Amino acid sequence: METMISREVVDIAREIKEMKIRGAGRIARAAAKALKIAAENYRGKTIEGYLRYINAVARLLISTRPTAVSLPNAVTYILSRIERVESTSLADYISVTVAAAEEFIEYSKNAVKNIALIGSGRISDGDSILTHCNSSAALSVIIEAWRSGKKIQVYATETRPKYQGHITVRQLAEAGVKVTLIPDSAVRLLMKKLDKVIVGADTVAANGAVVNKIGTSQLALAAKEANVDFFVAAETYKFSPATVLGELVEIEERPAAEVIDLEFLRAHPNIKVRNPAFDVTPPEYIDAIITERGLIPPQAAYLVLVKEYGWAITDHYLKATSEISDEILP
Numbered sequence: 223m224e225t226m227i228s229r230e231v232v233d234i235a236r237e238i239k240e241m242k243i244r245g246a247g248r249i250a251r252a253a254a255k256a257l258k259i260a261a262e263n264y265r266g267k268t269i270e271g272y273l274r275y276i277n278a279v280a281r282l283l284i285s286t287r288p289t290a291v292s293l294p295n296a297v298t299y300i301l302s303r304i305e306r307v308e309s310t311s312l313a314d315y316i317s318v319t320v321a322a323a324e325e326f327i328e329y330s331k332n333a334v335k336n337i338a339l340i341g342s343g344r345i346s347d348g349d350s351i352l353t354h355c356n357s358s359a360a361l362s363v364i365i366e367a368w369r370s371g372k373k374i375q376v377y378a379t380e381t382r383p384k385y386q387g388h389i390t391v392r393q394l395a396e397a398g399v400k401v402t403l404i405p406d407s408a409v410r411l412l413m414k415k416l417d418k419v420i421v422g423a424d425t426v427a428a429n430g431a432v433v434n435k436i437g438t439s440q441l442a443l444a445a446k447e448a449n450v451d452f453f454v455a456a457e458t459y460k461f462s463p464a465t466v467l468g469e470l471v472e473i474e475e476r477p478a479a480e481v482i483d484l485e486f487l488r489a490h491p492n493i494k495v496r497n498p499a500f501d502v503t504p505p506e507y508i509d510a511i512i513t514e515r516g517l518i519p520p521q522a523a524y525l526v527l528v529k530e531y532g533w534a535i536t537d538h539y540l541k542a543t544s545e546i547s548d549e550i551l552p
Contacts, residue, residue: 225275227282228263231256238293239286244386246424246460247334247358250292251327253283257300258323261316269312276304276319288472289433289500291425291462295531299326299459333457333514338362341420341455341512347372349417352409354379355435356386356393357422359455363512364420365397376401377412381435383480383497406437413448423456423511428465428527430505430520432456433473436498442507454503454520455512461523463531474499 234256237243243252260279264272280297287293303322307315341363345351349367351374353360364376376399381387387403394401404412419441425433432438432454445452462471478487478495487493505520518526 225263225265225271227275227279228259231260231263231279232282234259235282235286238283241384244384244389245356245358246290246292246422247330247457249287249290250296250459251330253293253296254300254323254326254330256283257297258320261319261323264316267312269310269315272312272315273304277301287474289424289474290460291433291464291471292457292460295459295461295463296326296330330457330459333459334359334362336514337455337457337512338366340514340517341453342366342370342372344451344453344510344512344517345372345374345418348374350375350377350415352377352379352412352416352419352441353390354387354419354421354438354441355381356389357455359457359512360420360422361390361393363453363455364394365399368397368399374399377404377416378402379404379406379409379437379441381437382406383476386435406440409437409441410444410447413444413450416445416448416450418451418453419445420453420455423454423460424500425471426454426456426461426511426520426523427471427502428462428524430508430511430523432503432505432508432511432520433471433500434503436501439501439503439507442503446507451509452507453510453512454508458513458515458526458530461527461530463527466524466527466531471502473501 234252238249238252243249257279264275266272280301284294284297300322304315304319307318337359345367351364367374376394378387378390378401391401391403421434421438423432423434442452476497476499478497481497482495508520510517511520
């Protein structure tokens, strides 16, 4: 490879992997930023070398979080535009990469704004709302409803073991929203007092199933039992083209150290720990998905995928998500 992957790009990849950068939208924008930085730092002389280099960076980024489809979708968005370049100038390939990354970042930010406007219309004055984890899309809906003058009461789960709910309550409080933090295990007890549940998504499958932070499916089940509306706020780049081809979404397992002291674990070798980071909520438990394109039933996810990602349901998508090889690591 003519240019090594820069430390700045590697640091972004590491922060995504270690969950210092959290949330599907933030992860996607970070990946786009990393590709932009990589393009600007390229010091090689040939187009062939640049393409090898930028694809190596792409594979490094994609390898960091296997469940959040926003990451490979962001990367593929940029790679697909590079592939369309017809030029003998290396500068053209670099400029297209930078422009595509900036375009995706801007699109992502605007998508959240549109989701806020569309979703807030589904919230009524006086509603009690529950949210889970820390989703910028879901919070944008709640905050927009509050800013529009609707008097709402919001509850947020702690979202163990990483306690993303603590970030959520701080952000809501800073926006002026009245919010109550609850343990994850209190959801079913509280549900009968709620009007709506609004969560984010890491991945939306072709059949409308939603992959999100562990515990989401339990919220959906409790909401179904209590006849409470369950909404998912998700940008269309969180829809998974690979699931159209029958590929299953890989559920990430996190380190045991996130849930138990490792010294205790070493002292008790018969104890095994599993720490899945996500679960799957069936489409029949979801009332609607709020996207920047509008409010859709989960069963319409396939139509969104065909319209938005027809170009990506190809060998290119599968190639872009192939495993990283040791040779590209700096």
